Amino acid sequence: MTTPALSLSLSMKSDADALSALVEAQQQVGRFVKAQLGEATAQAMEMVAAELLENAVKHGQPDPRGIELVVEGEVRFIEVISSVRQEDLAPLEERVKWLAAQGDPQQAWMRALSEVFSRSQFGLGLARIASEGGCRLSLRMVSPGRLAVRAYRVE
Amino acid sequence: MVFASGLLHVDSNEDGKVLRQRWTGRANELKPTAALDGYFAPVIERARTGGLTIEHHFEKLEYFNSAFISWIIQHLRRTLAGEVKTIIYFEPKSSMHRSSFDALRTLKGDNPWLEVLEAPSAS
Numbered sequence: 001m002t003t004p005a006l007s008l009s010l011s012m013k014s015d016a017d018a019l020s021a022l023v024e025a026q027q028q029v030g031r032f033v034k035a036q037l038g039e040a041t042a043q044a045m046e047m048v049a050a051e052l053l054e055n056a057v058k059h060g061q062p063d064p065r066g067i068e069l070v071v072e073g074e075v076r077f078i079e080v081i082s083s084v085r086q087e088d089l090a091p092l093e094e095r096v097k098w099l100a101a102q103g104d105p106q107q108a109w110m111r112a113l114s115e116v117f118s119r120s121q122f123g124l125g126l127a128r129i130a131s132e133g134g135c136r137l138s139l140r141m142v143s144p145g146r147l148a149v150r151a152y153r154v155e
Numbered sequence: 156m157v158f159a160s161g162l163l164h165v166d167s168n169e170d171g172k173v174l175r176q177r178w179t180g181r182a183n184e185l186k187p188t189a190a191l192d193g194y195f196a197p198v199i200e201r202a203r204t205g206g207l208t209i210e211h212h213f214e215k216l217e218y219f220n221s222a223f224i225s226w227i228i229q230h231l232r233r234t235l236a237g238e239v240k241t242i243i244y245f246e247p248k249s250s251m252h253r254s255s256f257d258a259l260r261t262l263k264g265d266n267p268w269l270e271v272l273e274a275p276s277a278s
Contacts (some may be wrong), residue, residue, distance in 0.1 A: 124221035
């Protein structure tokens with residue numbers, strides 16, 4: 001029998017709301033994944049969900065539709081859909097392209113960390129999803145201004 | 156001295172030549188920099204002027220996000236610039252800890268002011 005996906009809708013009106021909603025969503029993802037794939041994968045996918053959601057908050061703009069999170073029934077991917085600021089879209093696309101071009105996610109992680117060491121500002125979240133989370137990333141627009149970021153689990 | 160913000164706690168104490176920082180809880184603030192910098196600026200200054208070592212014990216930290224990893228690196232840039240000996244302990248059984256702290260160990264190269272060590276086993 002196919003396991004139904006886990007779908008969450010997060011509504012955040014303040015930073016405090018955002019933090020507690022993120023923690024709650026992270027825990028729900030952890031329980032969902034743990035029931036199917038065990039503790040180690042659950043921890044990794046909790047992190048993936050948290051980093052995707054934090055990116056959605058960081059690059060997002062107010063939208064009554066909030067942030068949607070889906071964990072596919074067999075945990076083949078986690079997807080977060082949110083409204084993204086127009087000026088943040090191109091840097092996100094560049095970041096995903098950069099990661100894909102690096103080949104080895106561990107090497108990409110090391111490069112990302114050394115960028116933070118030498119230049120101070122460099123987003124680590126997506127590189128962490130690829131290395132520690134063992135996921136490939138893709139972006140797509142689902143409607144004007146609404147971006148879906150999907151992290152596919154690589155077996 | 157104690158730092159507490161959300162689910163994150165740091166207990167700080169001075170023990171001889173060591174300023175020991177014991178981290179517990181979850182570091183998941185979206186923008187942790189201002190609060191943590193405010194707390195650690197006097198710690199770094201105390202270490203620099205007194206020739207003390209800062210020890211960060213992260214081994215009991217349950218979770219940290221990438222914003223926190225960025226903060227650690229920025230903090231290390233400051234301690235290294237001030238020639239403050241800094242020692243990081245992490246939990247080697249945690250894949251989350253290993254992923255970030257092993258990488259820091261590689262990045263530090265032969266810098267004599269930073270050590271990144273596996274915490275001794277609790278058993």
